[in-house]
Amino acid sequence: MSMVYIFNKPWVGVILCQQQLGPHPGLTVQQKYLDAIVAAGAVPVPLVHQLGVDEQSLDAMLARLDGILLTGSYSNMEPHHYGETGEEAHTDKGRDRLSLRLIAAAQTMKMPLFGICRGFQEMVVASGGSLHRRLHETGLFAEHRENKELPLEQQYAPAHSITPVAGGVLARLAGDAELNVNSLHMQGAKSTGPGVQVEATAPDGLVEAISFVNHPFALGVQWHPEWQSRENPLSRALFDGFVAACHDYAGQRSRG
Numbered sequence: 001m002s003m004v005y006i007f008n009k010p011w012v013g014v015i016l017c018q019q020q021l022g023p024h025p026g027l028t029v030q031q032k033y034l035d036a037i038v039a040a041g042a043v044p045v046p047l048v049h050q051l052g053v054d055e056q057s058l059d060a061m062l063a064r065l066d067g068i069l070l071t072g073s074y075s076n077m078e079p080h081h082y083g084e085t086g087e088e089a090h091t092d093k094g095r096d097r098l099s100l101r102l103i104a105a106a107q108t109m110k111m112p113l114f115g116i117c118r119g120f121q122e123m124v125v126a127s128g129g130s131l132h133r134r135l136h137e138t139g140l141f142a143e144h145r146e147n148k149e150l151p152l153e154q155q156y157a158p159a160h161s162i163t164p165v166a167g168g169v170l171a172r173l174a175g176d177a178e179l180n181v182n183s184l185h186m187q188g189a190k191s192t193g194p195g196v197q198v199e200a201t202a203p204d205g206l207v208e209a210i211s212f213v214n215h216p217f218a219l220g221v222q223w224h225p226e227w228q229s230r231e232n233p234l235s236r237a238l239f240d241g242f243v244a245a246c247h248d249y250a251g252q253r254s255r256g
């Protein structure tokens with residue numbers, strides 16, 4: 001690895017979300033995702049939705065990135081992406097389009113990929129899986145939504161346990177003992193496609209983490225490790241593992 005690179009930090013593309021800013025459409029990301037990437041020793045790079053419709057610009061951006069973070073979002077994927085019809089109240093077409101292209105590129109380029117909540121769901125769908133659109137109406141699962149009336153500290157507090165699958169990516173990073181995680185989601189994995197390894201489940205059987213097989217680091221988690229990311233050992237292990245994979249990718253890239 002070149003000396004120049006040793007003192008550099010990996011660049012991690014962070015997807016943005018469409019949000020109305022007064023009378024203007026905007027693209028935003030919550031600060032806690034950026035803070036988690038910086039605290040883990042990487043440089044966050046905003047990924048604007050226009051990259052989803054401009055292949056040359058996307059290729060130019062991907063050539064400079066060492067990893068991709070797909071954040072959570074209050075919006076939901078459009079159901080046609082996983083073979084369903086009907087509407088979702090709050091969607092983000094530009095995010096869907098870019099995220100699916102980023103996941104495909106990360107798979108092809110073996111670029112490290114870390115999906116959180118909606119990002120996890122995008123990884124499930126991109127790899128041929130489908131989603132439960134309203135977990136609370138299925139009668140099959142515990143409550144996985146947060147109470148938005150509560151203070152954030154309580155919304156992002158541990159809500160249920162997960163059991164990492166022995167021998168998986170998550171178990172390698174965090175051990176295979178039961179862990180407690182927060183839960184702020186209405187939708188969840190209904191099925192997973194080929195090439196996906198289930199990495200953890202909740203006590204009610206809901207898939208809570210996946211990885212892509214034959215990929216050095218492509219991990220999606222349904223919970224929120226970016227929340228107070230350095231104070232929680234599991235969160236720290238996930239972000240440190242992701243950034244370490246980005247360092248490895250960057251080193252390979254610099255060697256050509």
Ligand SMILES: N[C@@H](CCC(=O)NCCCC(=O)O)C(=O)O
Pocket residue numbers: 030071072073074075076116117118119184185186187188224
């Ligand atoms: N809308 C989807 C995904 C939920 C999600 O990402 N929630 C987090 C929003 C706030 C944050 O990013 O911390 C669903 O409801 O399943």
